[in-house]
Amino acid sequence: MGKGKNTLSVFALGGLNEVGKNMYAIEYGEDIVLIDCGNKFPDESLLGIDLIVPDITYLLDNKEKVRALIVTHGHEDHIGGIPFFLKQLPVPVYATRFTLGLIELKLKEHKLLRESKLIEINPNSNVKIGQMEISFFKVFHSIPDCLGIVFHTPEGNIVHTGDFKFGLTPANKEYSDIHRMAEIGKEGVLLLLSESTNAERPGFTPSEQIVAGHLEEAFMKADGKVFVTTFASNVSRIQQVVHVVQKTNRKLVLLGRTMVNVVKVAMELGILTVPAGMIIEPQEVNEMSPKKIAILCTGSQGEPLAALARLSTGDFRDVDVYPGDMVIFAAGPIPGNERGITTIVDNLYELGANVIYGSGSTSGMHVSGHGYQEDLKLMLTLMRPQYFIPIHGEYRMLYHHRLLAESVGVEKGNTFILKNGEVLDIEESIPRQLRTIPVGNTYIDGGEVGDLEYVLRDRKQLSEDGMLMIIITINKEDGELQADPEILSRGFMDENFAKLRKEVNRITMETIQELQIENRIKRNIIKKQIKKNTRQYIYKYAKKKPVIVPILIEL
């Protein structure tokens, strides 16, 4: 069937059957409005790739219809793709103040800030696009300034929840606006898109208040410095830490670029209050008594390049972890990151630290920002949608969310578990799921902060651009090279390959020496650095951009 003029169409370019890379679209008549544009990290099978963002081919083919990008909140899986998106398809971006702050940080790094059109919104804003009137409502999540979105169309109202939980006792009084949600539900919701992350977990999401008490307890017991690692964007958690730091009469140090930047933005926007004089520089740490020091640092997910990983191997300038220091993981492990985290925990124990970690429920230092089953049922009940598309989750999460919807009265058959690219068309209140639009992954090579030489590829390009493999064999114990690096190429030709090989060899060995490999954590640092240095060299020398794949074999 064709798509009539007054058809409402809803689809995802990312975020379904996956956690990450969220990008949804509401299309009515000649207008497409996008919701969020996030990124995702590759799993081990995608060698040579650093980041994945949604493939926007369909949007580029329909660019005259794409009107705006609305961003629900500032987490990476919702904003991480924005610079790459705007570079190809500049449209106005609507977001709240704090979210804009985080987006601006990214655009600055990509040198896109000046030409971008960023429009600040709040829960009371109204935006008109084509025949759609768009309003908003406040939701509570593990980052400040989050919104849900209501699209008022002639076909009916579509609600997108953003990421949420019902934090009935939020740390900073940022309540979810239940009254507004009830009003919206009363007006009538044709279609609800609601996030499914914790749809497998029974009960209500535990309250933020739990953490405050545990933090205080821990600080009181601490004999030396206290390190707290958490997500820089979790401002309410950081506020709790600041409160306890003040109570225990300590100074506060911020370690990790993201932590420094985001705290700065939050303070400037008045979302985070830090007593004057509390924050000191890393260099001052060793001049003061350890009992007077608290440190907020990045790296709660075991990220090899973040502050905590480097602290755990004694590789952070100015600051060390000493016996008797305390390290608190005030963030839960995102599934998949457990191994990297336990390696750091082991290292910290070997340094003599007292480590508080584990999933939130065991250590009490973290609660999820995503609604558990009762939160999700409450949203469904408030919204009372006729149709439902569970979003933001892997298949089993979407599946469970459908069960929840049916348990609170959404009729069987009215919930649609879609895949990315599958379109739900609604015309005269009749939903049809019959067509798909092209979707996929765009692979980013490089693309880290400040890496303006990143390369964007689609699947075809990835298999055509050629590949350079650098095989490094190192001694697992002391990081010594066991053999010269091997440089192998596939589909990548250069007249003077011998010279190139020799030079890449040299770059590799130099990089390794600089990084003085010692343990497992360093493995990823080595690979990233070798990739970066090699890519720069090859582009400079051969003007080519093969996929660089360092393969590290540890013996």
Next chain:
Amino acid sequence: MGKGKNTLSVFALGGLNEVGKNMYAIEYGEDIVLIDCGNKFPDESLLGIDLIVPDITYLLDNKEKVRALIVTHGHEDHIGGIPFFLKQLPVPVYATRFTLGLIELKLKEHKLLRESKLIEINPNSNVKIGQMEISFFKVFHSIPDCLGIVFHTPEGNIVHTGDFKFGLTPANKEYSDIHRMAEIGKEGVLLLLSESTNAERPGFTPSEQIVAGHLEEAFMKADGKVFVTTFASNVSRIQQVVHVVQKTNRKLVLLGRTMVNVVKVAMELGILTVPAGMIIEPQEVNEMSPKKIAILCTGSQGEPLAALARLSTGDFRDVDVYPGDMVIFAAGPIPGNERGITTIVDNLYELGANVIYGSGSTSGMHVSGHGYQEDLKLMLTLMRPQYFIPIHGEYRMLYHHRLLAESVGVEKGNTFILKNGEVLDIEESIPRQLRTIPVGNTYIDGGEVGDLEYVLRDRKQLSEDGMLMIIITINKEDGELQADPEILSRGFMDENFAKLRKEVNRITMETIQELQIENRIKRNIIKKQIKKNTRQYIYKYAKKKPVIVPILIEL
């Protein structure tokens, strides 16, 4: 310091700072007795390696002293290295009946059974080796027939707990022998070696009985076939399943070679009771009503080659998962395996199954076999050791175990957190930790069941034997090859490399076609199969054994 004639020495060749590859040694005078010989799986950095076992160089250099291998129980991380060990250093092996049954299965596969000396022991046995009298005591674990060991030496008594928990209501009445443990403690324990796996978890390990009730509930609710996946060696769990299958009037099918073999051994030894006529063949499944069928299958850890993974992709001959069938994960995810498991769960949901999974505490279908903190404290209290070496764990687990020991009265400074190879010498009751013996990993290439062409390498050989890399680029969606496979070699020369490359190319493409790649699960199947086929060919053709590294790039 030298090692005097009456020095008691204790060290590990594997199992410290790691979970896996357990191998401990008690040395007194001219006699060395080994405890366990397990294996470990490599992490992603060790390309081309299938299995890791302890490096026994030190034992080979002192082979005239090595008297026996005592095995505490039949889990892979305690017996998986035995065939490779006995092949190099044949000594008598002491183990209980069920444990011997599992060891025999392995030795049969390696064609070592006939020449091996296997001696059956039980909790009342006594073994004299040199000046050591060795006795045993029963412990409860997640596999039948487990023992702890007591070494009575002139220097004092050393106790090794094996793996244990205090299951006060075990399913099959296999109680831990607390009375015997109390006697041993009363006699006096110089040194205790106790396993640390769950030393981070507060409380007592939950009881097995929890599972029985939940299993029954689930079976009662099931509309179609019920699949239960669990460890084949967890005979008490299997007994619970058999009980419920009988109660719900179903027939039972065993899927997966390990499941079939181990159930057979357990039934022959009288440890598992299955009503006559309950077990039927897979081929009979489709002739019966689904409500009459229960299936026990391997694959609870997401293993790509095991039964459950193949069932989840419709690749199991004779048996399919249909909408309405139930799948129960009656085993907890071993840390690191979560991703593989959730992929299978997603697949099963897409097939329309009702899946019960999650960590034991959420689904109630599994409890750990390892003692939590109160179990460990109880063991320490019963044994009242003077000195303590926490074993069987990563650093943080050993660390926590030391805290537990100190909390129940082991004097500060009397607990030794060792690394593999670090020796504790005790002479005239004075412990000294001053020397180390060589330890390491032995890498097994191949070595899977029936793979008699496996290759054993140490670190040096791994970097010298040369490597053949096979790079395969496939389409993530449909498994189609995106380009011809690339064959690259490093340090592996052959005169007719062009011919070899062409043949390996052909083998690779054939293997892929046979396996009809469809999703992520298949990735590991492909790599294993390509490796196997390629290794066979190269050995046959070139009489060489390079490390084969298939690299799969999915786009």
